[in-house]
Amino acid sequence: MIPAYLLLLITLSGIVFFALSGHKPNMGKVNVWFNAVSLFATMWLAINVFNNGTILSADKAFLVDSFNVYLIVLTAFIGLTTSIFSNPYMEHEKDLGKLTANRLKLYYSMYQGFMLAMYLVLTTNNMGVMWVGMEAATLATVLLVSLYRTPESIEAAWKYFILCGVGIAQALFGTILLYYAAMQIGDGENALLWSELFQHASQLNPEVLEIAFVFLLIGYGTKIGLVPLHNWLPDAHSEGPTPMSAVLSGLLLNDALYAVVRNKMLVDGATHSDMAGHLMMGFGLLSFLVGALFLHRQKDIKRLFSYSSIEHMGLMTFAFGVGGSLATFAALLHMTVHSLTKSAIFVTVGHATQVAGTQRMDKIRGLIKTQPKIGWGLLIGTISIAGFPPFGVFTSEFLVLLATMHSYPLMTLPLLLGIGIAFAGLFRHIQPMVFGAKPEGQNPVKANLLPVMLHLALVLWLGLAIPTFLAHWFSQATVLISGSSPL
16 A cells, blocks of 8 residues: 555645745646656556555555556546646746746645545545545635636636535535444444445445435536536636646546445445436436537637536446446446546647637637647547547447447437537537638647647557456456446
8 A cells, every 4th residue: 555655645745845836947847747756656556456456554544446546547647647738838828927926836736736635535445535535626626726816717716616515515414424324333433434335335224325325426426517516617627727627627527426436336235226326327318418518509619628528427427327337347438538538638728729819719710720730639639539430439438328228228319319419519619720711820839749649549549459457457347336247
């Protein structure tokens, strides 16, 4: 468990370091190094889990198994690549006068604070500490959303704080109910340890667990962006700095869904019914369809892709709700490819808005002519997220459709309809931005597109062939979540 402790210590040290020194030059490069060391620690941790199986700390405070280990590595990887992108991006924002040295210090400190919260959510074995980690992520994100101190960003930050605060309060009540159910069967000291709850799930009061899950789904579902709890997400994405949008879509939404699935596993074991799965299917399908429809109404490019995130998080929630080996495997794969693709898209979106000087899509034109790498990156990223073969998003969506056809055939039609609507909504906006006539006065900007190329290459690879070690992780996680192997 040493790598897990090291991971938390690195990010905690980063918060303190940037709070004291973040106004100095080249802090963006230092941020990259902090995230690089974090990635090394997660890979060390993953190798230990791969070789030895589930790792539980001596005090049972931390648990790393086949479900969360790949999410931990994915979080560190996207944290690193986004920090590489944010280095030139935030310097350009400072040169434009949008940020002061003190606000850059706040940005880098809260970047590490956000990463610490995400790692805590994923590594803790205590459901109460998991709630604390999600709340800490909320506070860090509020400071990042309001970084520009414009009226719009402050409004978005307050909207995020209030909506997610109400949501996280629901999750707290659900966690209290979980504690109450655990206290009826055993030791109060270990009542909120997930490993203990999972081991004795069949002894938990099923009625209390069902009520708890309703509150937990609503609470953590707010952080996922499930409709009708999604209103904070488009504003937070559009008004905060673009690197924050990349980690929000790529990391925070995944972690909130992870929390829901952990709780679903307890409810399934206690009730031996599909109650939790059906709730997730309902919220997931609604979010998927609403997100797809709202793509057509957007005028802001960052809001466009935030609704795309709502759509895809809805699809993942739906797939986990369907349950079974194939749907669970597909959902795990989709979590990975969506995170990689969407974070890559937001990198290109950030540079595209700097080229055009605005986030309005009707003002962003001719990117391929102005700065071809940005134009092609945005186009290929959109092709990937829309589910074109042979990218990994196509593979995961196809597997979700197969699982749905097998278990709930009537649900296949709305899924196909939503995919078609989302495709049309994305490309009606993207085509003129990429291929339209170049506006006067539009000039290239300093851009680091390494994260884009690396992410999209990985998504293409996962669409063509899933590496053996990753297939092993997904298969083991599928067994843990659904109780059966996909292979």
